[in-house]
Amino acid sequence: MSTVGSDVLDLGKAPSAATRLATGEDEADEQHFLVPRVEDPASYVRHNFGVGYGTDAHQAVKFEKGTTTLAFKFKHGVIVSVDSRSTSGSYIASGSVKKVIEINPYLLGTMAGGAADCQYWLGVLGMDCRMHELRNKERISVTAASKLLVNIIRQYRGYGLSIGSMICGWDRKGPQLFYVDSDGTRMEGNLFSVGSGSVFAYGVLDANYRYDMTPEEAFDLGRRAIYHATHRDAYSGGINNLYWMKETGWEFMGAVDVNDLHYQYAAERAS
Template sequence: MALEDICGFKDTPVHRKWFPASHFEDTDRSFHMTDFGLRRLKKSGRNSGIPLQFFIPTLPNSVPFNPRPSLPFSPSNHSVTVSRPFPLSHGTTTLGFIFQGGVIAAADSRASAGGLVACPAVHKITPIHSHLVVTSSGSGADCMLWERILAREIRLYQLRHRRCLSICGTAKLLSFMLHPFKGTDVCVALTLCGWDKEVGPKLIYVCSDGARLNGDIFSVGSGSPYAYGVLDRELRWSLSKEEAISLAREAVFRATHRDAYSGNKVDIFHITAQGWISNCCSLEILFLLPGCLFRHEHRGRCGILQP
């Protein structure tokens, strides 16, 4: 699709069918679900005929729920939803805030499934492009899927229009794509932390029911009440870069002590007008000696690319 625009084939039937205009730049204009994809989404249960057919899961509205199928592997019951043997609760601690030096995003790295630590080294902060990162909380599979969809759509928009989509436009696009799955088992809570050339630092929270919230500080996850306790006491606009990074690290660190579903590393990203920079401080590699505490710190990669 993007190659059609780059090569100049903008008059093709495919382009006229799916890309009549830019829908997501005007942040003040409301969207009607039938204008872009919902009308076509209802055409088929397999989502055939829309560009996201390989990425968006089908809506579970055609198959009734049967927790005890008689023959789960028979051809007639191959699509029946099977209930989980026990409920899987999950939690995390992610946060983001704006200060005079840009935007700070921080998160722990523990993936949990009930009382099980499924993985101790999960990256819950995902770079979308050079000036935008996303913190994720909720179901791990759902978050990874929608982050990939969002990164793909942003990249295609950049190829078509020769510029990055604004943070507000990105939040509107993500909210619009998630809204049809409201009321389903999709569990996604993403915080968009980025920098716009026109408006500067932006922080927008988007969840799986399609809600969008603008703010200067967000903390999401089971450890968020403990992180808010630290942030509300120490956060101020005049923080220096070092103080902001230390505050984010301290907030997630305190949450890991009280929340059983949060722990291990703390990943920190700093987003400015020049791009994002990751600073990783491992809480797992702590060497306790009599009277000493050594913490391993590692300065990560940079995301300074031309949009």
């Protein structure tokens, strides 16, 4: 077993921090949620999002969710691609949500479902991963990290959590990808998409995915899948954020407005 230096163990310290500063990505870290313009928000929520009799009775409110997140393994690592829209039914709460949680420089988690549930429990996972590193003097494996998360979630099964997360990273076994949700499901695979727009993203991924893609082909596939999902799904949209998980850690590949992608792809079809 090889030990890991403190520079690698620091949570949230990305290997490409200088690149992110140069591209201004840090400015996009701020998330803004608009407050509904109603006199009594509590009554508004009860009236519009209250659960029906016998339907999701274990939840205090009915979750109206919408998003598109995806991740896939390929020859050179893992691609993670997400949109940035947060909705509650037809109400767009935010267009700048960061749906990729940077757990450590070699581990990423995605958000789908309830934003509060995902952010909180992935944060708890980050603390547990850090404690593992301090106790054992080595990075936690992706398999163990996903197992930690699903064990936490299973303790609260039936309490109304709403989580659909992909845990991806690079460890001694190479690139790894797992899907975990609030029902206690944990699956390993090469390709996953989660959210209301996932059916559209899967259409693009299934038609074009190959394990032996070049990095450039993988970047394009990740962006195209998110674009087509946002184009067809009203609950997805905003900015496409793309990450590349490789042997040296994750790298943020940039943020692109899906409206710009629409005109870019339209011009390509016309030429």
